Amino acid sequence: MSRDPRVWRYMDLLSLLYLLQNKELHFSQLRDLQEYDHNEGTGGLLIDVVNDPIRPSINVYPSNPDQELRNKEEIQKIEEELKIPLSEKLARYKKQVKDWDRENANVYISCWHTNPIDSDFMWRVYAKHEYGFAIVSSAQDVVSSLLVDGIEPAKIGWGFIVYPTQDELIRDRLDEYFGNFAAFMIKHPSFAHENEFRVFVKAREQVDSCDMKVNLNKLIHEIRLSPLVPGWADGPLLKTLNPICEQNGITLIKPNKINLRTI
Numbered sequence: 001m002s003r004d005p006r007v008w009r010y011m012d013l014l015s016l017l018y019l020l021q022n023k024e025l026h027f028s029q030l031r032d033l034q035e036y037d038h039n040e041g042t043g044g045l046l047i048d049v050v051n052d053p054i055r056p057s058i059n060v061y062p063s064n065p066d067q068e069l070r071n072k073e074e075i076q077k078i079e080e081e082l083k084i085p086l087s088e089k090l091a092r093y094k095k096q097v098k099d100w101d102r103e104n105a106n107v108y109i110s111c112w113h114t115n116p117i118d119s120d121f122m123w124r125v126y127a128k129h130e131y132g133f134a135i136v137s138s139a140q141d142v143v144s145s146l147l148v149d150g151i152e153p154a155k156i157g158w159g160f161i162v163y164p165t166q167d168e169l170i171r172d173r174l175d176e177y178f179g180n181f182a183a184f185m186i187k188h189p190s191f192a193h194e195n196e197f198r199v200f201v202k203a204r205e206q207v208d209s210c211d212m213k214v215n216l217n218k219l220i221h222e223i224r225l226s227p228l229v230p231g232w233a234d235g236p237l238l239k240t241l242n243p244i245c246e247q248n249g250i251t252l253i254k255p256n257k258i259n260l261r262t263i
Contacts, residue, residue, distance in 0.1 A: 007112040007142060007197050008119070008224075009135040010126035013237075016133045016223070020244045024211040025146070025219070027108035027201060030184055031101075037191070041100060043175055044186035045093045046086075047166045054078055054167045078170050096175075100183035106203045108210035109184060112142060114160065114195040121193060123226050131233070132226035133253075137219055139197055145219035146199070146212055157200045159185050163192040216248050225256035 011019075019025060033040045056071035113122050123132055137145075143158050162185065164174060175182045184198065203210055223245065225237065234255050242252045 004138045004140045005114050005197075006116055007114050007137050007139050008122065009110075009112050009137070010122050011133055011135070012128040013131050013133065016135075016241070017244075019135070019214075020216070020241070020248065020250075022211070023214055023216055023248075025110055025214045027110050027199075027210040027212060029206075029210070030104050030107050030109060033109065033111075033184075037187075039188060041104065041183045042093075042097050043100065043178070043182035043184075044164065044169055044188060045096065045175075047164065047169055047188055049165045049189050050082065050167050051165045055171075057171055074171070078167050081170050082166065097183075100180050103180040104183050106206055107184065108201050108203060110142075110199045112137075112139075112197040112199070114139070114197045118224060120227075123228060127226050127228075130226070130228050130230060131237075132228065134224040134226070135220055136222040136224060138221065141218050141221070142197075142199055145215045148213050148215050151212075155201065157181070157202075159198060161185055161187055161191075161194070161196040161198060163187055163189045165189060216250060220250050222251055223253045225253055227256050229256050 015026070030041050039046060054075050056074050058067060058071070060067050113119060113126075118134060123134075126132070127134065139158070143153075143156055146156055147153060159181070162174065164172070164186065169175070169186070174186055178185050184200070187194075187196075201210065201212065223241075225234070229237070238253055238255070245252050
């Protein structure tokens, strides 16, 4: 977080208009995210990928005999745990997920992609193809932009998703480290391409939609128009959106691409 990485929020036109006109950032309920990933909220308990070879917690150079012995013992312990059949762990896992579901019933999440540049994959999957936009911000400014209307920093949670292999999950005891946050801060390595940064809040009770007031000038560094938008649509979109940006003191949206073959 201290490095304040660039983050992206990919969205469609209607979502962008809602954000600009209402000055509210939408937070999804954890169970709604399960529509896209049925393992969302399970804290990576069913991760089935293992590193080969399994790495210890600590390596020292030059080699230290005492540390090497501790590493060997740690790896043996992890290997023994990996041998336990899922059928023997399933009852414990189900209870853990049930507990997490209850504890996180009122948790709402805003998901962002961490990357110094934009992502073709994210454009195609999360920005509704031809008519997508991306809010460009930074991790620190996403959090600080929510500190309006008396909201205190302690009420805003945030973190970078981890995508461990099964041996890393065991080695680092990530479920114990995160507590009930493990449910939505640990994901399968197959989702590592999302490089996700999450901001979350916990409401007093369940609501249909959780939308938080936001300081647009702090949140929005730039609005990017999808490179997939057809050329004929650039003008109408910019004429519609840029007056709203100007009204809110936000940097105007630029055309999405330059045609290098245009004479």
